[in-house]
Amino acid sequence: MLDSAEQKIKEAARKILLVKGFDGSRMQEIADEAGVNKAMLNYYFRSKKALFQMVFMEEFGKLFENMITVLLDDCPWEDKIKAFVNTELNHLLQAPQLPLFIINEMSKNPHLMEEKLKSISVGNVFEMAKTKYEKEIQDGKLRNLPFIQFLMNLQSLCIFPILAKPVLMQISKVSDMEYHNLINQRKALVSELLISYMIIK
Amino acid sequence: MLDSAEQKIKEAARKILLVKGFDGSRMQEIADEAGVNKAMLNYYFRSKKALFQMVFMEEFGKLFENMITVLLDDCPWEDKIKAFVNTELNHLLQAPQLPLFIINEMSKNPHLMEEKLKSISVGNVFEMAKTKYEKEIQDGKLRNLPFIQFLMNLQSLCIFPILAKPVLMQISKVSDMEYHNLINQRKALVSELLISYMIIK
DNA sequence: ATTTGGATTAACCATTTGGTTAAACTAAAT
DNA sequence: ATTTAGTTTAACCAAATGGTTAATCCAAAT
Known part of the structure; x- marks a missing residue:
């Protein structure tokens, strides 16, 4: 029902x-x-804890579905970056509380999702994507940047502006709608920034 | 005493x-x-609330001191970016709980720091830095990117990896020390990324 | 020596909170 | 019609929590 x-x-x-x-x-x-x-x-x-953990696990899974799908796709890295940024920012615009929730509760209890991470085998996905990435570097198609740093850049540029919305809104004095537009603008800007830095032509 | x-x-x-x-x-x-x-x-x-607000205001101030000092300095933008990233990441490595604390409490109560923001006149600083920034664009020395987007990029790349440490540590399976090293690595990497994108030669 | 006023403490209070339980309800199976 | 098993409710409970207060302590001023 x-x-x-x-x-x-x-x-x-x-x-x-x-x-x-x-x-x-x-x-x-x-x-x-x-x-x-x-x-x-x-x-x-x-119990409250059990109820919480159920919600946490489900939401945590959602956060990684996108990343996993896009990173393992076999398209050129330029397209991969564009697809990632677009879907990630769209997802975050619809569920803006998600990243703060995850980070918050993970900071309180870092072991909260170890099992869940294993069940969706994030480790494997991470390694597979990393291997693909390093192959491209050896082929001279991507800049020689550690994979984890690339991932940090990618996620930082997408997630942080959503996380820090209340702070950024106050210091830049923009309205809710204007902020929404700024995030939409970012889809192209972030892709451009990362591609111009990463892709060797 | x-x-x-x-x-x-x-x-x-x-x-x-x-x-x-x-x-x-x-x-x-x-x-x-x-x-x-x-x-x-x-x-x-x-009261607890009053005690909390006292702490919050002091910590909130610290977060902006760095930004304000560097952004208003009169050195070339290339140096400004390097100085910003270095001091920001050093600061964050010593007080890694700060950004999560600020964002968390700001999300709960967005009006928490309106007065404090006025008292350190963040609005003015933001406008002054913005004016300088736009001048450089008109002189053809900086890429034509909205100032707020530049600021988002800068802050995202510095703060997010600190914020999301517990999540990133789990998915990449690195130790505390390795993570610390990754952040130190970022000082050069983030500067390089932003400079290569922003500065027109 | 006494007074004075802030600093400190233990005891106390009202409220909130997560959780339990026994009873009542409901609908399907016998 | 009765039994049965899952569902729902109101009442209750113990612990925790933010806050108050009256009494006490203590050092400086008189």
């Missing part, structure tokens, strides 16, 4: 936890949002 | 709040860390 109590709780928990985090969220608030009795949360999910 | 109760509380509060945030911190824990009775926190700082 799409509107079973369990589903309603899941969705309510996702909504509340993503915005307020573990410490900031209240079981009662989630129950209210779901429109069910508070005891139902414990009935279906045993 | 450097070790007056008030000072001890301040320092303990900074230490605890920076790591655990407002919701995650307990007054008792701060009191223990400071080695004073819990009632002293309310005696000197009225």
Whole structure:
């Protein structure tokens, strides 16, 4: 059932936890949002921690789907960068709370997602992408930059402006809509910056 | 007095709040860390909120000192970028919890630092730096990129790898020391990336 | 020696919070 | 009609938490 109590709780928990985090969220608030009795949360999910971990795992998975898909695709790196930046920024514009949520909870408990990481075998994907990347370097098609640094650059330029939105909005005094436009502008700008630096012609 | 109760509380509060945030911190824990009775926190700082705001304002100021100093300096932009990246990354390596703390609490309450921002007149500094920047563009010395986008790139590349350390460490499987080295490597890499893109020769 | 005023403490309080439980409800199976 | 098993609810509980207060301490001023 799409509107079973369990589903309603899941969705309510996702909504509340993503915005307020573990410490900031209240079981009662989630129950209210779901429109069910508070005891139902414990009935279906045993504890606040278990409820949180369920939401965290699901959201954490989403964050990596995009990266994995694009990095393993077999198109030229120029296209790969463009595709990555576009899909990543589109995804983030629709779920802007996601990165702060992940980083926050990972900082509190770094081992939170070790199992999940293994289950989606991020390690393998990382290594495969790295191998492809290094092949291109040896072929003289990419600049000789450590893969991890390239990944940091890529993710930094996409994610940080979403993360730091409230800070950046205040210091640059732009409206919500203007900020949204700035992010859309970035799709082309970030691709251009990375490609001009990475691709050897 | 450097070790007056008030000072001890301040320092303990900074230490605890920076790591655990407002919701995650307990007054008792701060009191223990400071080695004073819990009632002293309310005696000197009225409430948890007031104590938090004091710490937040001070830390927030620190984050901008560097940016302001470097951006308003009158050296060539190539040097400016190098100086910015170096001092910023050095600062962040010593206080890695700072950006997450700021972004976190700003997301919860975007109006938290409006007054502080005015008191250090971030708006003015931003406009002055922007004017200088646009002058260089008109002189054909810098690429024609909106100032805010340049600032986003600069800050993203410096801050995000510090913010996302726990996530990046897990997916790339590097140790603490290796991560520290990666960040040190970035000082040159980030400067090079930005300079090669921005500076027109 | 006494007074004075800030600093410090232990005890206390009201509220919030995550979690439990026993009873009640419901719908399907017998 | 009765049983059964899962679902839902209200009431309850213990622990934690931010904050208050009255009493005490202490050093400097009188």
